[in-house]
Every structure is written in structure tokens, then in C-alpha cells.
Amino acid sequence: MIKLFTTVLNMSITASYIALAVIAIRLLLKKVPRSFSYALWLAVLIRLVCPFSFNSAFSFLSFLRPNVQASTGTMEYIPYNMGLMQKPEIDVGINGINDAVNFSLPPATPTASVNSIQILMEISSIFWIVGIGILLIYCTVSYLKVITNVKTATLVKDNIFETDRITGPFLCGFFRPKIYVPVGISDNELSYILAHEQTHIQRLDYLIKPFAFLVLIVHWFNPIMWVSFALMSKDMEMSCDESVIKRMGNKVKTDYSNSLLQLSVRRSGLLLGSPLAFGESNIKSRIKNILNYKKPEFWVIILAAAATVLLIFTFTANPKHEHNAQNTYLGYSVETLINNKTPYVGNNSKVVALIDAMPLPEGIVRDTIELQTTVSPYEITINYIMKDSSGVVVNEAVCGDTFYQNSIILFSLIDNVDVINCKIIDKTGKYNGASYAFPYTREAATQLLGEDAHSYARSADTLKALINKVNSVHLIEKYLEIIISSPQPSSNPSDYIKAHSNEYESILKMGDEALNYLLVQFKKGGNNGLKGHIMAALCKDLLGDRNNVTDESLLPQQWFDKLSPYEEVKLPDFKANTSDPIEQLVYDAAVKQYSRPDDGFTVVAPTIFGSYEEGNKLKIIVTVYSNRFRLYNKTLSEVGGSIVPGAITYIKNDDGQYILQEYKECMDGSYFNKSIEDFCTMPVSGNTIKGLYSEIIKDYGSNKGRNELLDKNLKEHLEANNQKGIKLKSRGLSNELVPLT
Incomplete structure (x- = not known):
């Protein structure tokens, strides 16, 4: 139930952006036939009923940069497993909304037990279903009331019926729609009514509008959709009027308008509550549109049609993410893996996305996935199949190595999975014997990864380190054979x-x-x-x-x-002690961000470009040089480091203390400049901080000051830990030892 409700919420958010765009575009198309603005609502309808779509570089939604699930093509603003996240967050593409909602969300424990977010989602989904039920009952009752009221209508001819039980004409029916008109209507008025209603029938509006209303019922909680339905109905009627005028000529404008005016005076309240049977509405706007209507030039029609098709394409397409060398690492899609990290093995969409982001042996494709989440130990069974069984021999060693590596990655990304079974089946769906079953356990993976296995998957960089680690054994043997x-x-x-x-x-x-x-x-x-x-x-x-x-x-x-290797002298990470509170916050956050206790001690050297306080938030823009070191027998060696621009955001609590909310690093590759530009904004309003982006980019080319600061901090750190006579291996090829203390 929660998964379905979350899917509908995500579709509704996407459709809302498209609907707002259509509403804005309608204002620009006032002098263009209404059939084009009516056609644009198709994009909103598609977004409301279809959770997935194709990707395109020309997507209207590219400005949002939402989480597009590679395996399903869906757009995820609200995570399916939000109730199980330690830090529940949504991302609707607008910082102000994100901050307001995320700040109010209570924390949740990433276990299978019930928590506050999970309860809230359950209640919301039940409330959603109840709302759908009420509206369906209301819709059905109102429709039956209309049908009952006209069951004594007299057939005039064809599908036209006359009755004294109504005061205005309307169209009703799904398979053989009927036109109902009141008794005593003039022949002149009747000709316009029939022309209008027959146009509805020709365009299948009698099916489109009820279907649109049923979709609206599913999204009843979204006020934008109610506005969209009203405007869509208005465009439907106006485009139908224009079609009649186009066919009968401008000379009928006055009579047609008078006919509508007379109908509005006699309008019945019977249909007001039944969208499944619809009659004349929006009379004032329609009359104004009829009187102002002019048949457009041919070139206007061509341009409007082309623009409409193009807009529908961009509205229905998902943003296309670049896939370059920065997004994949040793065959793994790192970005997809990080985006789909989940604490719960039962999160179907994310688990499938994780599995599909991993490399497979040649000739093998993924078939079905089974998730066992009833009792512990929780299991994932992945069934693989050969692309072409003719003449193909399964290389068990290659498959076993690949599945083993993939399973280790899955263990690090899915918190509560205990067993992963990989099986190769033949074309008939039968297992090819026990030799083609590859079971793996979390215990075995932990022996390789160490106790804190999940720390490897906290960011793209650490996940790359993990992938490198699980591939090392296989690569070592391969390289040794070559040597x-x-x-x-x-x-x-x-x-x-x-x-x-x-x-x-x-x-x-x-x-x-x-x-x-x-x-x-x-x-x-x-x-x-x-x-x-x-x-x-x-x-x-x-x-x-x-x-x-x-x-x-x-x-x-x-x-x-x-061999009895010298033991490593374990030192803690660098701890700054400055008089500047902003500088102290940066040092503490940066050390925490880049700390890897299992891989040496960390020293940082930050450059602070500015601190910006707005509301209850503080944002500090920095570039941090971090490096890790290991100490053996008075000799210090560099392990590895990085120089990364970032934005550190804090929330100020009632006691005046700053609590770290987010440490956002710039992205790699083609996203580098854009990601820096994105976080050079005020913490609450999101307004751009002028000149800051240029200052960071200019500074990034020269690291002399940060190198000197890092050396200074390193020496102070060694002295603070009573390390004397320490020498550092030079960064050059000579491995010269440079005295530090």
C-alpha cells in the first residue's frame, strides 16, 4: 500500500510541474486555436497515469535534476523506503520546499520495525484510499441519478433524445453516447447544439473527460490537478466551439453565442455534480472566445502544431543523465549504486536498480529476482539466464568471481540482507544443477571488508574504494600471470x-x-x-x-x-583548536567528512570563502585539502588525499548551538562547475551569492596556501601527540625523508 501511494505521490509531483507549465503556456496561446492548448493536457495525463518514461536531453524537467531510477525510468522525489531511513528526506527540486519539509520530518530507525515516518505513511495511504472510495461512490451515485432522470426520454432521431426532465442539453454514455435536449428548444438553437455535441463524439471527448476525472480521483489530494481538470474542460469546450465555427462559418457567431446565452439561463443543476455526463459550461468565457475567434493562417497552424508536439515530447521525457567515465568504475554505475542505497532488502525498486547497475559475465543476463523478507535471515535470489543456449558453456570460475564481487557490493549497500543466492537457469526455467548455484553470506563479506562494511558506501569516492577492493584479488592474479x-x-x-x-x-x-x-x-x-x-x-x-x-x-x-612488519603508530585525526568559531566548525566537519580511521589518520587544510546565515541556518563555503598519513618506525607516509570545494550547512537549535545538517561536495567530471555553482546560494532562500562561484574556481587552480597550511597542521598534530624525530617521505620519486619534528 505504501509503495503504491508513494508511486502516486511521485507521479503527482511530476505532473504538477508539467501542469504549471501548461497553465503558463495557455496564456501565451490566447490567439491560437484552443485545440492546441487542449492537446497539451495530454502530457499532464500521461504523467499522472504512467510512473516511467523515456530519457531525453531535451526534457523540460532537466532543471530539477531529480533522482531518475535507471532500472525503471521513474522519477523519485519521495523515496519508497523513507520510513526506514535514518534521515528521512524528500527532494522535489525546489530547495525551499525541501528544507521546510525535511526539517519537520522526524528521524527514523533503518530497521524493519515500525517508526513514526512509517506510521505516517501508512495513515496517509489509508486516508488516500478512503478519499478515492468516497469520490468513486459520489461519482457513481451522481451518474446513476442522471441516467434515472432521463430514462423516459423520447427518441427524436439517431442518437438524439428529448425530455422535459432537463433544462439544458448534455451528452451521456460511454459506448453509444446519446445527446439529450430539453423539450421546446428552437430549431435554430438545436442545430448549434447538435453540431457541438457531435464534435465531442467525433473527438471521443465523451471518453476522455470521464477518464481524466477518474485519474483526478486517484490524485484527489493535489489541488493543482483539480485546477488542471477545470482548465482542461474549459479548453475542451472552447476547442469544440471553434470547430463548429470553423465548419459553419463566422456568420453564425452571433446566433451561436445567443444560443449559449439562452442555455445558460435555463441551465440545469442536475449535471453539476456528475463529470461522467457533461453539458454546457464556462458559458461567459466561451461566448467571449467565440466572438473573438478568427481562423488562423496556415503557417500559424503549422507552427502551433510543431510547438505542441515538441512541448508534449519535452514534458513527457525524463532528464537524461550523462554517462561518462566518472559515473562508472570497473564496470559499476557508481551514481546509480549510491542513489539506490537502502537499509531494507524488501525495497523492490532500489534493490533491482542496484542489481542492474552491476556488470555480468559475457553471455549472461539477469532474469528474475526473488526477495525473501518474511523472516530472518533475509535473502535475495537472483536468477540469471544465458542469452543464447546453443553452443554456450557457462564458465563457472568467471561467473563465480563476478557474482562474488557483486554480492559484496550489495551487502554494503543493503543493510539487512544476510544471504545472496546467484543461480544460472536454462531457457526452460529449470536450474542447471547445484554447480550453477552461487550462495554468499554477509559473514563472508564482512571478513573481507572489516567490521564497518557500510562505511564504504557512504559516498561515491568510498564506494569506488570498495569496488576497487573486491576487484583487487582477481586483478592481482591476472597481472601476476601476465608478468x-x-x-x-x-x-x-x-x-x-x-x-x-x-x-x-x-x-x-x-x-x-x-x-x-x-x-x-x-x-x-x-x-x-x-x-x-x-x-x-x-x-x-x-x-x-x-x-x-x-x-x-x-x-x-x-x-x-x-618478516615482522613494524607496527603502525596509531594516531587520532587532526583536532583543530582555533579562536574563530566558524573556522572551528569547518575543521570539525571536514575531519569528520574525510576521516578513514582504518586507513591512517586525517589532517585537513581548509580555505573558507564565506559564511552566510539566514533564518536558523548557517552555510559555509569552503575548499578543503585533506590527506591521510600512516606512521611506521618514525617514518611518515602519505596514504592519499583530495582537494574538494564544498558547502557545509548547519541548523541553529534553540540553545544557539549549530548542528551539522549537510556536507555537500562538488561533483566530478562534467558536473564539477555546475555543482559548485549550485551550492553557492543562500541557505534558506536559495538566492545566488554573487561572485562566490568565480572566486572558488579561480582559487582552485592554486593550492600553495593549502599545502603550507596542511604541513603546518601536520607538524602541530605530531607534536601534540608527542611524536619526535619523525620524517616524511617526500612526495617526489626520490622517496627522500624530510624531517618534520
């Missing part, structure tokens, strides 16, 4: 390394993931061959200052047996 493959006549390990320096460097770039794997291989013993020498060379390079064995004459396995 030892040539030059075969040589017995010198260095020759093999030189011949395949790219592969060797690729393993080194994997860092401790590669080191841990190689050391595990040494523990198994028997690694004194060529592969063992290559592995030992890699380990020594990866260990660096941690390597306590200096004897180069030892065989690889002997070297490992004597």
Missing part, C-alpha cells in the same frame, strides 16, 4: 618486472589490499619460484618502511618467515 609469462628465456625476476611494468605498477596501486592478499599466499608456503620472487618484490615495495628484513640474499619464503 611471469615473459620473457621466458630469462631467469632474472627483474627482467619480468621491467617487461611488464604497467601490470606491476597496477598491483602496487592496490596498496594494502594487494599486500594482504600476497602475504596470505606466502603463509601457504612453497613460494620460492619465479612467481614467489615477483610476489616478494611486490610485498617489499608495498611494505616500504614497515619492512624489517634488510637481507636481500634470502629466498622469498625465507624472507617471509623472518
Whole structure:
């Protein structure tokens, strides 16, 4: 029920934006035939009944940048699992609305238990269903009342009936619509009435309007849709009038208008409550439109038709997101994975989107997905099928490796899934035997990832690190095979390394993931061959200052047996202590943002461009240089860092304390400049802060000041932790040791 209600809410929000655009465009089309503005309402109707759509770079909704689900083509402003989110949030594309709603939402616990948001969604969905039921009953009763009132009508001819029970004409019926007219109407008036109603029949308006009202019933909670229905009905009637005038000529304008005026005087209240049977309405506006109507030039018709088609296309298309190298990493769609992270395995749309964002072995496609959420342990079963079973042999090793990597990513992105089953089935739907079933457990994944597995999926950068980690083992073996493959006549390990320096460097770039794997291989013993020498060379390079064995004459396995790496000196992250409260807030937030305790201690050096307070919010615009370090035996090594512009937003509580609400970083690649421009705005009103964007971009090209500040903060941090005689490996290729303390 909640999922259905959320789907309707998301469709209604999308349709509201389109409806507001159509309402604005109607004002520009006053001198254009009403049939074109009537046609534009088709886009609103499509958005109200269809949750998915195609993507286009020319979508009207591109300005919103909403969360478009890649797997379903739906637009998600309100998350389906909002009731299970730790920090419930909506994003309707307007900052002011987002802030107002999100600030008022109570926090929720990401578990399967009931919480306040979940209860609110349940109550809202029940209230929604009750509203639909009431309106359907009202609609049905009013329609039956109309039918009962005219059941004694007399057939005049064809589908025209006459009765003394009504005072105005109307059209009624779904399969064989009938025209009902009051007794005593003049022949002159009757000719216009019949021409008007027959036009409705020819255009199928007698089906369109009731269907539109039934859709309105589903979206009854949205006032914009009620306004849209009224305006659509008005455009329907006016376009019908124009069609009659066009067919009968301008000479009938006066008589036609007088006929409408007379009908308005005798208008019956019978139809006012029944949209399923409709008669004459909006008389004043229609008469004014008839008298002002002029048959447009042919070129006006062509341009209006082209513009209408183009507008309907842009209104019904979803924004198209760029897919470049920044959005994918080792075959994974990182943006899609992050957007669909969910604490609940039963969140169908997000789970499917996660699975479909992952790479598959060649020749294998995803078939069905089964979610077991009844009792713990919660399970996902993914059934795969071969594209073409003729002559295709399943490579179990390749499939197993791929499914294993994908499962680890899923464990990090779905909080409460315990078991993931991957199965390959044949074209008949039967399983090809137990050898084609690949079960994985969270426990096994945790052994690889460490205790805090979910921290890897908190941002695109950390998720990339996780993907890199789970791919490392497989890449290491692949690169080792390449390295030892040539030059075969040589017995010198260095020759093999030189011949395949790219592969060797690729393993080194994997860092401790590669080191841990190689050391595990040494523990198994028997690694004194060529592969063992290559592995030992890699380990020594990866260990660096941690390597306590200096004897180069030892065989690889002997070297490992004597190895007792220097223990890392664990230091806390940098803690600033400044007199400036704004600066202190920035330091605290930046260290928290970039902290990775499992990968060294973090030191930051921020550049503050300005702080902007509005209402109960404070926004600080910064560029932060962060770096992580590890300390072994008095030698400090850089682990990795970044220089990223960002916006830090705080909410001021009743005690005057600032609570961190959001740390928003700039995006990668083609989104870099645009994302900076987007957060250079005031925290509440969203007004652009003039000159700020240019200042950030100009500053980003020069990092001398931040480098100096980072070195200063690093030295102070070491001294504060009683670390003396520390040397830093230079950032250059020489690995020169630079004294720090």
C-alpha cells in the first residue's frame, strides 16, 4: 500500500510541474486555436497515469535534476523506503520546499520495525484510499441519478433524445453516447447544439473527460490537478466551439453565442455534480472566445502544431543523465549504486536498480529476482539466464568471481540482507544443477571488508574504494600471470618486472589490499619460484618502511618467515583548536567528512570563502585539502588525499548551538562547475551569492596556501601527540625523508 501511494505521490509531483507549465503556456496561446492548448493536457495525463518514461536531453524537467531510477525510468522525489531511513528526506527540486519539509520530518530507525515516518505513511495511504472510495461512490451515485432522470426520454432521431426532465442539453454514455435536449428548444438553437455535441463524439471527448476525472480521483489530494481538470474542460469546450465555427462559418457567431446565452439561463443543476455526463459550461468565457475567434493562417497552424508536439515530447521525457567515465568504475554505475542505497532488502525498486547497475559475465543476463523478507535471515535470489543456449558453456570460475564481487557490493549497500543466492537457469526455467548455484553470506563479506562494511558506501569516492577492493584479488592474479609469462628465456625476476611494468605498477596501486592478499599466499608456503620472487618484490615495495628484513640474499619464503612488519603508530585525526568559531566548525566537519580511521589518520587544510546565515541556518563555503598519513618506525607516509570545494550547512537549535545538517561536495567530471555553482546560494532562500562561484574556481587552480597550511597542521598534530624525530617521505620519486619534528 505504501509503495503504491508513494508511486502516486511521485507521479503527482511530476505532473504538477508539467501542469504549471501548461497553465503558463495557455496564456501565451490566447490567439491560437484552443485545440492546441487542449492537446497539451495530454502530457499532464500521461504523467499522472504512467510512473516511467523515456530519457531525453531535451526534457523540460532537466532543471530539477531529480533522482531518475535507471532500472525503471521513474522519477523519485519521495523515496519508497523513507520510513526506514535514518534521515528521512524528500527532494522535489525546489530547495525551499525541501528544507521546510525535511526539517519537520522526524528521524527514523533503518530497521524493519515500525517508526513514526512509517506510521505516517501508512495513515496517509489509508486516508488516500478512503478519499478515492468516497469520490468513486459520489461519482457513481451522481451518474446513476442522471441516467434515472432521463430514462423516459423520447427518441427524436439517431442518437438524439428529448425530455422535459432537463433544462439544458448534455451528452451521456460511454459506448453509444446519446445527446439529450430539453423539450421546446428552437430549431435554430438545436442545430448549434447538435453540431457541438457531435464534435465531442467525433473527438471521443465523451471518453476522455470521464477518464481524466477518474485519474483526478486517484490524485484527489493535489489541488493543482483539480485546477488542471477545470482548465482542461474549459479548453475542451472552447476547442469544440471553434470547430463548429470553423465548419459553419463566422456568420453564425452571433446566433451561436445567443444560443449559449439562452442555455445558460435555463441551465440545469442536475449535471453539476456528475463529470461522467457533461453539458454546457464556462458559458461567459466561451461566448467571449467565440466572438473573438478568427481562423488562423496556415503557417500559424503549422507552427502551433510543431510547438505542441515538441512541448508534449519535452514534458513527457525524463532528464537524461550523462554517462561518462566518472559515473562508472570497473564496470559499476557508481551514481546509480549510491542513489539506490537502502537499509531494507524488501525495497523492490532500489534493490533491482542496484542489481542492474552491476556488470555480468559475457553471455549472461539477469532474469528474475526473488526477495525473501518474511523472516530472518533475509535473502535475495537472483536468477540469471544465458542469452543464447546453443553452443554456450557457462564458465563457472568467471561467473563465480563476478557474482562474488557483486554480492559484496550489495551487502554494503543493503543493510539487512544476510544471504545472496546467484543461480544460472536454462531457457526452460529449470536450474542447471547445484554447480550453477552461487550462495554468499554477509559473514563472508564482512571478513573481507572489516567490521564497518557500510562505511564504504557512504559516498561515491568510498564506494569506488570498495569496488576497487573486491576487484583487487582477481586483478592481482591476472597481472601476476601476465608478468611471469615473459620473457621466458630469462631467469632474472627483474627482467619480468621491467617487461611488464604497467601490470606491476597496477598491483602496487592496490596498496594494502594487494599486500594482504600476497602475504596470505606466502603463509601457504612453497613460494620460492619465479612467481614467489615477483610476489616478494611486490610485498617489499608495498611494505616500504614497515619492512624489517634488510637481507636481500634470502629466498622469498625465507624472507617471509623472518618478516615482522613494524607496527603502525596509531594516531587520532587532526583536532583543530582555533579562536574563530566558524573556522572551528569547518575543521570539525571536514575531519569528520574525510576521516578513514582504518586507513591512517586525517589532517585537513581548509580555505573558507564565506559564511552566510539566514533564518536558523548557517552555510559555509569552503575548499578543503585533506590527506591521510600512516606512521611506521618514525617514518611518515602519505596514504592519499583530495582537494574538494564544498558547502557545509548547519541548523541553529534553540540553545544557539549549530548542528551539522549537510556536507555537500562538488561533483566530478562534467558536473564539477555546475555543482559548485549550485551550492553557492543562500541557505534558506536559495538566492545566488554573487561572485562566490568565480572566486572558488579561480582559487582552485592554486593550492600553495593549502599545502603550507596542511604541513603546518601536520607538524602541530605530531607534536601534540608527542611524536619526535619523525620524517616524511617526500612526495617526489626520490622517496627522500624530510624531517618534520
